[in-house]
Amino acid sequence: MSHVEKGYSVSSNPYPELYSDPHVLFAGVSRTLPGHMVGPKVHSYYLLHHVIAGRGIYCTGGQEFELHAGDSFLIVPEQLVSYIADEQEPWHYHWVAFQGSSVPQLLSSVGFTMTQPIAHHNNQWKIAKRFEQIQTSFYNKDAYSPYEAAGQLYLLLSAYGQILGSSSIVTASPPETPAESIVRQAIHYLTTQYAEEITMETMAESVGYNRAYLSRLFKQHTGETPVTFLLKLRIDQGRRLLREREDLTIEQVALSVGFHDPLYFSKQFRRLHGISPSQYRIQTIN
Structure with a gap:
């Protein structure tokens, strides 16, 4: 009223x-x-x-x-x-x-x-x-x-x-430096867009900085290049889906986390964790 x-x-x-x-x-x-x-x-x-x-x-x-x-x-x-x-x-x-x-x-x-x-x-x-x-x-x-x-x-x-x-x-944390703010924005971009077609150029454009400068800052603050960070992020998300979504095939898991080639996904998964996605799924589910 x-x-x-x-x-x-x-x-x-x-x-x-x-x-x-x-x-x-x-x-x-x-x-x-x-x-x-x-x-x-x-x-x-x-x-x-x-x-x-x-x-x-x-x-x-x-x-x-x-x-x-x-x-x-x-x-x-x-x-x-x-x-x-x-x-x-x-x-x-x-x-x-x-x-x-x-x-x-x-x-x-x-x-x-x-x-x-x-x-x-x-x-x-x-x-x-x-x-x-x-x-x-x-x-x-x-x-x-x-x-x-x-x-x-x-x-x-x-x-x-x-x-x-x-x-x-x-206010709970010390104030960010300009470089820390840039890296935080880049990490946020990667963690929210990892399933999409990401290039370092599109990320740099989104954050608003030169690619080479952004990559250098990223490596200084995280110890990894943006490319390596993104690869590990995608593999980690793939591990989660392998554990939680038994209904998804390996190819569907790969596509869901940003890999268009399931063979490349399996290769990188084995390189980082020593076993194939299928073996990982069997071990974690059983």
Whole structure:
């Protein structure tokens, strides 16, 4: 349903049975009254606000934040929170409520944490537009609007990730050097495209670097050339299929991991592991 009053509008998910993860519950926008206060209270869902204009105070986890235009604040389920609009310059803000098992990891990966529940964005239009699009998707009541809203939420969180510049994966490790970043991209390319027709030229073009330079960096950081890395990767994937897919022939396994010639697959398999694919399958299955 959609509820609209002067200075206040909220649209709820019209098809809550079409579950997605994350699952958007409702979204809205409000021009609050001076001194408008919420809480102290707890919510059973995540609630993300973005301040368009005005100012106020947000309190959570023993911390107090003074927020202005361009600021956003996150409310976490079961966390005691309160927030109050300024008496002279009350808030005008958007909000979106959502839930799902994937949400904690999503929020952590873009930089939102219990100790860092706020973000500031200089490009007001970019963030506000995402909130508006989530609300509009519900307001239009399209049959697949829950999926559209979830997609818009992903784009919104992506924008916050660019703001906060933080990732639980990245911050857990030392910062990458430019060379390490290039090699990581090359490894990602090979591990996702190994079953396709890969050449070093296409990989270098995809990563955006000269082939010779890329090969040199790759060897320095992995101890292997990209060609050797790819060959071992394909053989390892072939071993997995030999163990797990008894219904596949040796030729089908070879084709599935990027070898167009099953004899070449068998030759390289024997060279690396000392036995033929057929013998390997017999040993591992029996």
